[in-house]
Amino acid sequence: MFERIDPRSPVPIYAQIASRLRVAVASGELQSGDSLPSVRALATQLRINPATVSQAYRELEQEGTVEMRQGAGTYVSSVSSDRRRRDRVAEARRLVRDFLDEGARLGISPAELEQALDETLPGRIA
Amino acid sequence: MSHAIRLQQLSYRAGRDFALRALDLAVPSGSVYGFLGANGAGKTTTIRLIMGMLASDDGTIDVLGHRIPEHVVSALARIGYVPERVHLYPMLTVEETLRQHSAFYPTWSGRDAARLQHAFGLRADALVGRLSKGEAGKLMMLLALAVRPELLILDEPTDGLDPVVRRDVLAAIIDYVAETRATVFISSHLVHEQERMCDWVGVLDAGRMIAELPMSEFRAGIKRLRVRAARPNVASLPFRVMSRRPVLGQEEEWVVCDWRPDMRAAFDALGDDVLLRDVEDLDLEESFVELLRTSRGEVSLAAPLIAPEAA
Numbered sequence: 007m008f009e010r011i012d013p014r015s016p017v018p019i020y021a022q023i024a025s026r027l028r029v030a031v032a033s034g035e036l037q038s039g040d041s042l043p044s045v046r047a048l049a050t051q052l053r054i055n056p057a058t059v060s061q062a063y064r065e066l067e068q069e070g071t072v073e074m075r076q077g078a079g080t081y082v083s084s085v086s087s088d089r090r091r092r093d094r095v096a097e098a099r100r101l102v103r104d105f106l107d108e109g110a111r112l113g114i115s116p117a118e119l120e121q122a123l124d125e126t127l128p129g130r131i132a
Numbered sequence: 133m134s135h136a137i138r139l140q141q142l143s144y145r146a147g148r149d150f151a152l153r154a155l156d157l158a159v160p161s162g163s164v165y166g167f168l169g170a171n172g173a174g175k176t177t178t179i180r181l182i183m184g185m186l187a188s189d190d191g192t193i194d195v196l197g198h199r200i201p202e203h204v205v206s207a208l209a210r211i212g213y214v215p216e217r218v219h220l221y222p223m224l225t226v227e228e229t230l231r232q233h234s235a236f237y238p239t240w241s242g243r244d245a246a247r248l249q250h251a252f253g254l255r256a257d258a259l260v261g262r263l264s265k266g267e268a269g270k271l272m273m274l275l276a277l278a279v280r281p282e283l284l285i286l287d288e289p290t291d292g293l294d295p296v297v298r299r300d301v302l303a304a305i306i307d308y309v310a311e312t313r314a315t316v317f318i319s320s321h322l323v324h325e326q327e328r329m330c331d332w333v334g335v336l337d338a339g340r341m342i343a344e345l346p347m348s349e350f351r352a353g354i355k356r357l358r359v360r361a362a363r364p365n366v367a368s369l370p371f372r373v374m375s376r377r378p379v380l381g382q383e384e385e386w387v388v389c390d391w392r393p394d395m396r397a398a399f400d401a402l403g404d405d406v407l408l409r410d411v412e413d414l415d416l417e418e419s420f421v422e423l424l425r426t427s428r429g430e431v432s433l434a435a436p437l438i439a440p441e442a443a
Binding site: 013046 | 164
């Protein structure tokens with residue numbers, strides 16, 4: 007799940023982990039009651055500072071995505087379908103912003119991107 | 133904040149060409165501190181001073197509250213150390229090496245040693261002199277961790293190891309830190325590894341500390357700006373310009389530190405035709421390289437370095 011975590015990205019690692027888990031919950035990849043890896047296990051697996059994993063879990067706990075049970079681990083909370091939809095929309099907007107930024111960096115106009123999208127989309131929607 | 137390691141105004145001269153000059157360094161307890169520097173910057177010398185293996189000319193060294201070198205024995209009992217070069221007895225087996233090492237440390241954990249020996253795939257009857265470089269590196273790390281230290285001092289612990297071994301070694305360090313909240317002081321020029329693990333960074337160059345700050349600030353504050361039509365000499369700016377390089381046409385690349393997003397406004401004051409086109413993030417390696425270039429004065433500048441105040 008965390009293959010795309012990139013320590014060189016300007017987005018802090020804790021925020022990348024939190025965002026990946028938030029999307030996994032929003033898309034149904036993770037369900038209410040599923041357990042997350044322990045801080046120690048995830049830090050060791052990703053070879054990152056354990057404090058970074060704790061920070062990601064704390065952020066998700068504060069917003070109600072997960073629940074940290076003392077001594078028993080971290081579990082996905084039950085998140086309303088409305089909230090999951092909003093999180094998916096927010097993620098979609100973020101992806102589009104990145105896509106537009108990358109285009110701008112390469113000197114490709116939004117109109118050209120839109121045209122390419124219109125041409126590519128029909129083949130992708132099954 | 134308590135410090136696992138604190139160096140104040142530490143000076144040490146080694147021959148004619150190299151000296152540590154008035155070094156200040158503070159490693160917060162519980163941090164994973166990346167000690168960065170090019171080859172020959174003085175990282176190993178600093179570590180040997182911390183370990184009481186060299187005597188300083190001036191300044192003070194405190195490790196886990198013990199003054200070095202006077203109380204070095206008390207400090208060493210609480211430190212796990214992996215030196216830059218492996219030193220082990222080649223005629224002993226792995227098992228004999230563990231027994232010999234354990235005799236020096238009352239805190240030695242046979243259970244941890246056995247667990248790591250298994251995780252690292254080290255055969256008990258293997259002769260140390262016949263171990264591969266990777267196996268010897270893992271054995272050194274095992275010896276440092278099985279002491280159950282409060283402070284790990286690692287001098288280029290993964291240098292020259294293959295990627296698989298490197299992962300095993302780093303995972304063992306992380307696992308130990310997650311369990312114990314020990315402090316880690318890790319010297320390396322392998323910047324990408326540090327970027328994942330460390331929450332503090334200190335940069336040493338030619339015997340001088342040129343930066344020491346939390347990783348998040350280090351990453352957030354150094355940026356590359358693309359600026360159009362700036363005059364060679366600009367008035368004082370709220371951030372520090374480390375370097376300026378012409379790119380194409382009127383465009384220049386500025387590397388700046390102490391940057392905050394609200395500082396874009398500073399460009400409005402520079403004239404109507406001056407334009408801040410883009411603000412780019414640098415990764416740790418790029419920031420590190422820019423810091424070294426600036427510190428060495430290697431940058432060819434259209435204007436002198438602008439430093440509103442020394443950091």
